[in-house]
Amino acid sequence: MKHGKYRFIAGFLVLPLAIYAIFVISPFVQAIYYSLTDWTGLSPDMKMVGFDNYARLFQDEVFWSAVGNSVTLLLLLPVVTLSLGLFFAFMLNVGGRRRKKAVIGGVRGSGAYKILYFFPQVLSVPIVALLFQFAYNPESGALNAFFDAIGLDGVQPDWLGDPQIALWCVMAAMVWANVGFYVVLFSAGMSSIPKDFYEAALLDGANRFNTFFRITLPLLWDTVQTGWIYMGILALDVSAFAFVQIMSVGPGGPDYSTEVLPLYVYQKTFRDGQAGYATAIGVSLLIVTLVFSAVVMRLGRRERLEF
Template identity: 55%
Template sequence: MATTTTERESTAAGSGAVPARDRLTWRERALFTAAFFLPPRLTPDRVRYDRRYRKLDQHRFIVWFLVPPVLIYLVFVISPFLQAFYYSMTDWSGFDSEFSFTGFDNYERMWHDEKFWDAMGNSVLLLVLGPLITLALGLFFAFMLTAGGRHRRSEPVSGIRGANVYKIVYFFPQVLSIAVIAVMWGRIYSPHGGIVNETLGAVGLDSWKQEDWLGGDLARWCVLAVLCWSFVGFYVVLFSAAMSAIPTQIYEASLLDGAGRWQMFSRLTFPLTWDTIRTGWIYMGIQGLDGFALVNIMVPEHGMDVVPSYLYKKAFQEAQAGYATAIGVALFLVTLVFALIMLLLGRRDRIEM
């Protein structure tokens, strides 16, 4: 028995083959390709009135809508990264237009550079401990301001009295520029008349006084303390806003179940604000990896280096821009790996409220 046209088309659809009427000849394919790049007014009528043109028109709108931002991103973001990788394999001085290609010599030199690894160690220390300490303090203060007060009859949870004033006080370092903070703390750590040494002497701890707080092994811990102090207020306000968005009915239910403050924080507040915490961890980690202005202004020369300050010295003080660019590529890879690890480890089921 001869098969009908409908049966042949259904058989072709079931086998995954394209029906004969939907197949494009090479001339139709050329017309549709040209129509993709033409405005609707200039589209040939043969294509415009084809039922397949509607799908092409949808894709054309999406593509042309995305082309400008993608081009801007490629020119101003991707292109500098590619140029940096190229210059990292040259002996460019940074002040001369002539340079030669050296391959991976800069990366081999960086691998054996002890000062670079000292700077990388300091940056990794700020990367790990900076977010850990800052976010822990931010969570603690935010929870105390939001739900650390005495229980009131009209509210299941309440913050401490004067919470808004404390938020302003905590947030105050964010108003100051990083240069002002570095200069101020440089004077605080000064061995001659600095507040730290004077306070230790006033309380009878003269043996704890140091002749050089910002030199040697103590420098990294002093910089870490200033880094945490300068950013903790921002996270107090950020986490307070996230905690205030949690419905009070959830806290009421937990109180009826007999939950204490620690159970409320660990079982409710922390999971419900996890997305904000993860974002803050990435942002604070990038701030810890930077640390250029803080170290370059506050710490005396040769006191300590982080990767950005070491890069600056090689590029602008020693005219080794090619080697400095290789250091910048290494810093970019460390930042990228850190962000990817945090996004992967921080992934968890989203809780809808």
């Protein structure tokens, strides 16, 4: 009977595993192979160059600029986005207090606020990037016009043209575009936490700060950890590429101040015709992503709380 059961299970797994191997594992293997060649991406002709592409990475200053910018996004974007998402979700669900003493509820108009926060999710990434690009325009943008309106006409930064602040401007757009999703996600998690927990804590004299760190955050930890990994991958992947490609000067500038790894892969492949070298950069990006995910899973490991 056991052998028959195993054959029955294996019969159902063969097709899904075959599809997974063809469409997921196979591209990774091909990418590693191409990274060891001098393939231009425009011709089927190529020859093996071994680890020359990887050795070249250590001498490539633009690559290291892209690594630094990507790591900056990787470290800060999840922190800022998830922190704002948790704060807004907490205020919308348990940050207010109703008329009856010690009864927990969200702030007034929380339903409307959720719609307002989620609105950027309705817009596509190119639309959000273009909106912020217009706002950052040094001559006709909304930000400099606001400074001029309040009498700070001497403060007219070239937001996307200044190497010192260009990356932060792009990051601000990415935060605005993503924080609404986490407000809704964390709100859904908080709504499942029994209100009795909060009421008991308030009766014992706990304030909002204590209830957040003693009740809300521990019970939402699995959701926060998943969101952290997702935001980290987003900071290293397509979203960072799209925002930098559309918003930055160059793109990737000025002076490579907004260059990120996905954009550098694109430039080396389609602009410079160095697909083999670009694939080596992509493999490096894969390694950074895997290391980040492993570190977050390791540091965030804790005993699961149930209620």
